[in-house]
Amino acid sequence: MEILQTAAGLQARTEGWRQNGQRIGLVPTMGALHEGHLQLVRAAARENDVVVVSIFVNPTQFNNPEDFRLYPRLPEADATLLQDTGCTVLFAPSVEEMYPQPTVMRFDFGALEQVMEGAHRPGHFNGVATVVSKLFHLSRPHRAYFGQKDLQQVAVIRQMVADLSFDLEPVTFPTVREADGLAMSSRNRRLSPQARAVAPRLYQALELATRLLQQHATVAEVQQQVTAFLQQHPEIELEYFDISNARTLQPLEDGAAPAGQVALCLAAWLDGVRLIDNVVVNLA
CATH class of the missing domain: 3.30.1300.10 (Pantoate-beta-alanine ligase, C-terminal domain)
Known part of the structure; x- marks a missing residue:
């Protein structure tokens, strides 16, 4: 498994894979990985030739600065967990690498983002769509993998893929739960x-x-x-x-x-x- 931290480095890899006719799977995460994430990575490895796992705690999707500050960050443990999952490249950029300048474009998903998470976390889905679209452009995946626990996020991403004609297939996997039923998070x-x-x-x-x-x-x-x-x-x-x-x-x-x-x-x-x-x- 290779670890890349720059957009240029990831783009160079994905361009080479595309030229070789290899199919690319992408698993976007914010790290602090658990079995739910790992199941997505394993599925991507089964269904594609190469797999990119991104770990990036995206500041633009947090409307609560304290939640962003406290979000778990475990880069070494995450890299160890990914070793035997079929991950080809771990993409772990800095905030400055992903946002070299502030973004001014805004996404509007209409009624889809005016309920539930959208109603309680203003700007959340604009931040999600911004970072996921960046990851799509950088990794150029054929398939991108998401968990059903973030049901509204999946719906927003599917809408974005359709509206912007991204040439990829979003794949959703069921929520993975602990033995007592708690959704892994x-x-x-x-x-x-x-x-x-x-x-x-x-x-x-x-x-x-x-x-x-x-x-x-x-x-x-x-x-x-x-x-x-x-x-x-x-x-x-x-x-x-x-x-x-x-x-x-x-x-x-x-x-x-x-x-x-x-x-x-x-x-x-x-x-x-x-x-x-x-x-x-x-x-x-």
């Missing part, structure tokens, strides 16, 4: 042991919502019961719980029992750490 490292013991309640809330919807409960009924369930755990501060169309991510009406493919998405604060999770449910 780099932010989990910041939880105290006491908070870590409570954190699986978030997935339990999504499981409760799934059962209720399968029993034909209305959106309002599910919202009420999930909120009541999480209120039993005062350590958890629920930021949002949305029941949405899985394609558009727009919230469903309160009155009726949903049908079709439904996304259950939540964000909550626990021990000063913001956690997100979701499940997608197929309803008759």
Whole structure:
């Protein structure tokens, strides 16, 4: 595995691979890697000739400076974890390398970014789209791999790929969970042991919502019961719980029992750490 830190170095590699007819897989990450990331890398290695894994804590997608400051950074441990995954190149640029001058262009994803994460983190998806589009241009992948835990981010990236005619296939893999159901996340490292013991309640809330919807409960009924369930755990501060169309991510009406493919998405604060999770449910 080669480690590159400059855009020019990565572009030279990808240009050579393209000229040799090799297929390139890209796995964009912010580091502090866990098994969810590694599964994406292994999948990319199975499906492509070469794999680029980027590790870059992107400042433009953080609307909370303290969250950016505290985000886990483990470059040596990450490089060690990648050694046996099929990663060809680890791209680990500095902020100055990725942003030699401030960006002035702004992305607008309309209704797609006005709900959930977009509503609570202004500017977040502009930062995501900016850095991912830069990584697409630098690595020129045939496929790019993302986890479903960031469901809204995946939807935004798919929209960007379609709107800007990127010649690549976005690939989404299911959320990887701990044995107790907690979605794997780099932010989990910041939880105290006491908070870590409570954190699986978030997935339990999504499981409760799934059962209720399968029993034909209305959106309002599910919202009420999930909120009541999480209120039993005062350590958890629920930021949002949305029941949405899985394609558009727009919230469903309160009155009726949903049908079709439904996304259950939540964000909550626990021990000063913001956690997100979701499940997608197929309803008759």
